Amino acid sequence: MRRSLYGRFFLLMCEYIAQRDNMKAKVSGLAKVLLFIENNFEDMEAMYPYYRLLEAGFTVDVAGPQQEIVYKGKYGYPLAATVAAEAVTLSDYVALIIPGGQAPDKMRMNEAMVDLVRQADKQGLVIGAICHGPQLLIEADIVRGRNVTCYRSVLTDILNAGGIYHDLEVIMDDNLVTSRTPIDLPAFMQQILKQLI
Numbered sequence: 581m582r583r584s585l586y587g588r589f590f591l592l593m594c595e596y597i598a599q600r601d602n603m604k605a606k607v608s609g610l611a612k613v614l615l616f617i618e619n620n621f622e623d624m625e626a627m628y629p630y631y632r633l634l635e636a637g638f639t640v641d642v643a644g645p646q647q648e649i650v651y652k653g654k655y656g657y658p659l660a661a662t663v664a665a666e667a668v669t670l671s672d673y674v675a676l677i678i679p680g681g682q683a684p685d686k687m688r689m690n691e692a693m694v695d696l697v698r699q700a701d702k703q704g705l706v707i708g709a710i711c712h713g714p715q716l717l718i719e720a721d722i723v724r725g726r727n728v729t730c731y732r733s734v735l736t737d738i739l740n741a742g743g744i745y746h747d748l749e750v751i752m753d754d755n756l757v758t759s760r761t762p763i764d765l766p767a768f769m770q771q772i773l774k775q776l777i
Contacts (some may be wrong), residue, residue, distance in 0.1 A: 611637075611776070613675045614668065614700075616693060616716070617644045617661055622681030623653035624762040625710050629677045630659075632769045636777065643668055645690050654681050666692040675776055676700045680711020680731060680761075688719035698722065701755065706775045710759040710768055714738060717756070727753040729760050 613633050617626060633640050644651055644661030652658055676697065678684060687693045697720035700707055709717055714730040715737065717723050724742035729751045738745050749764040750757065750771050757775065759768035 612639045612641060612673045613677060613776075614670075614673045614696075615640055615642050615677045616665075616679070616683075616687055617642050617651045617659050618683035618686045618690075619651050620682035620686070621651065621653050621659070621679045622683075622711055622762065623655045623657040624765065625679035625681065625713075626653065626659060627657060628762075628765045629679070629708065629769055629772070632773070633677075636773055638674075638776075641668075641673075643693070643696075645693070651683075664692075665690060665696060668692075668696055670696060670699050670703060670705070673700075673705060675706040675708065675772065677772070678707070678709040678713035678716050680709075680713045682712070684709075684712045684715040688716050694719050704755050706755050706757065706772060708757045708759075708768065708772045710764065711761055714743075714758055717758075718743075722756070726756060727751050728756065728758045730758060731760055 615626065615630055630640055642659060642662045643665045645665060647661050647664040650658045650660045697716055701722045711731040712734055714728055714734055718737055718741040723738060726743055727746055728738055728743045729746050729748055730738055735745055750759045750767040752771055757768065757771050
């Protein structure tokens with residue numbers, strides 16, 4: 581009995597490793613994702629996507645208003661910007677991730693970040709925005725007529741911007757992936773990875 585359990589466990593582990601390695605082989609480390617950052621980001625909504633994307637074989641560049649500045653999350657987690665938003669060449673990337681917290685309210689005042697969101701949508705990059713992240717989508721005027729979700733305090737803004745709100749853990753509308761809160765992160769990242777791999 582014990583041997584058969586170990587045997588099944590071993591086979592499951594081999595299958596997991598094969599799937600993981602196959603996923604990494606598909607990505608090949610050449611595909612790049614841009615993660616937006618500003619002070620008071622929701623720590624989990626930045627770090628969970630960051631590490632999931634690395635695990636899947638992507639290169640993740642962190643873009644903030646200024647390069648080499650360490651931005652701090654709501655709970656104090658530090659994350660350094662590897663590139664300034666105004667220096668980003670969008671054609672180098674396959675996706676853009678916008679975490680929530682209070683950071684999107686600051687990001688939407690940065691014209692370079694707003695323009696990157698607008699251009700990413702035009703170019704069909706996968707755009708993931710969670711919690712307050714859709715504030716940046718609103719500023720870029722890309723929610724009109726589209727199905728989205730967000731943290732409930734952003735709901736009125738979404739409706740006023742012409743978005744179609746759904747109270748669901750994740751919503752996919754063409755290249756746009758949105759979620760509500762940190763508890764939705766697994767569904768959020770599964771949907772993003774499904775679009776990229």
